[in-house]
Amino acid sequence: MRNGMKSEKLAWLIRRHGIEMTHLSGGSHIGAVLSVADIIAVLYANILDYKPEEPKWNGRDRVILSKGHAGAAIYAALAESGFFPVEELKTHYQNGGRLSGHVSHHLPGVDFSTGSLGHGLSAAAGIAYALKKDQKAGRVFAVLGDGECDEGSVWEAALFANHFRLNNLIAVVDHNHMQSLDFxxxxxxxxxxxxxxxxxxxxxxxxxxxxxxxxKAAFQKAKENGKESEHKPMMILANTVKGCGISFMQNDILWHYRFPHDGWEYDCAVNELHQTKPEGVEDPYTPEGIPNPVLPTESDDINNDHTLTYTWKTTYPEKMRRVEAKSGSGEREYRV
Structure with a gap:
């Protein structure tokens, strides 16, 4: 079952919800939410088989968001697809709420809690293997970040999936080319x-x-993958832009951790999204955008390179050196 919404509309709503959720909660990872929004939207609008009224339906497709720090994107898609009320999105990161910062299985529609990077593909491969062994319907989609592919567990899972010919496993890497503090x-x-x-x-x-x-074309080919004689798992390398949809967030590592603060950050993000709002979509938070937005000034930190490569200087600290000094105990002393 699909949610009946066009993927472009769902992607816009995921971005808008993401801005609001991180703004209200002071939570992180809006850049990752924005880069993965289109992938998640196409999955829920066009590809997945699911029943919101029956989240544990045996015939469902499973989605494991291995890059669990972008959980706001999944929460928004689930809410817009009818798994729980959209109004609950405002409780993101709130004490006592179900919408934790990283993806939680306490939400209907979530099969596996994620956020410890490098684990999602292993779990997805295990689920896909169990489905094949039990001859059950349903495919497993694992959405990874490219940074977590530094983890050895990802490649162990890759070997496992090939060895057991898991053609019911489709992995997608949100390849936004940035991680943590750098490219x-x-x-x-x-x-x-x-x-x-x-x-x-x-x-x-x-x-x-x-x-x-x-x-859509890639996922369609992935669906046909199971009919091929070689029965290989499928990897979709989706080249994306970190912070996609908000000009001052795009390709800026600052927005991996930062959230839209009150003032120009929130106002400008909302109004930029309104410039691309698809026809027929309603903004549940600011229906008309921000009428009199606060704008950045020359003193504001905007459109700067915040990568570690740019800001880290090998001369810091300039006179750091190790001085080996013998003491009565024979210990080494490190001085600046």
Whole structure:
């Protein structure tokens, strides 16, 4: 069952909910929410089989958001798809609420709690294996971040999935090319990314992960994957833009952790989204946008490079050196 909403509309709502949820809660990872929004929207609007009124339906497709820190995107998609009231999204990160910062299985429609990076693909492979052994319907979709592919557990799961020919497993990497405090290639080189997955026995499709038509075509090919004689698992490398949809958040690592504060950050983010709002979509928070927005000034930190590569200087601290000094106990002393 689909939610009946076009993927483009759902993607816009995921972004709008994400801005509001992180703004209200002071929670992190809006950049990751924005980059994965199109992937999640196409899944829930066009691809997945599910029943909101029966979340544990045996024939359902499973989604494991391995990059669980982008959980606001899944929460928004589930709410808009009827799993729980949209109004509950305002309780994101709140004490006593169900919408924890990382994905929680206490929500209907969530099969596995995630956020400890590198675990999601292993869980997804195990579920896919169990479904095949029991000859049950349903596919398993694992959505990974590219940064977590530095984890060895990801590649162990990749080997496992190939060995057991898990053609009911479709993995998607939200390849936004940034992680933690820098660009991915500056943190730990991973390219040629596609060749690595092919070497591990996977079928690989590389696409623009913010383009809905390319996403739909890739997922359709993944659905047909199970009919192929080689029975390989499928990897979709979805090249995306961190912070996609908000100009001052795009490709800025600052927004991996930062949330939209009161003032120009929130006002400008909302109004930029309103400039791309699809026809027929209602903003549940600011229906007309922000009439008199606060705008950034020259003193505000905007459109700057915040990557570790740019800000880290090898001269910090300038005169750091190790001085080996012998003391009565024979211990080494480190001085500046």
């Amino acid at each position: 991915q290639e500056n943190t730990l080189e991973i390219e040629d990314f596609g060749s690595k997955w092919r070497a591990f026995g996977w079928n690989v499709i590389e696409i623009n992960g913010n383009n809905h038509e390319e996403l």
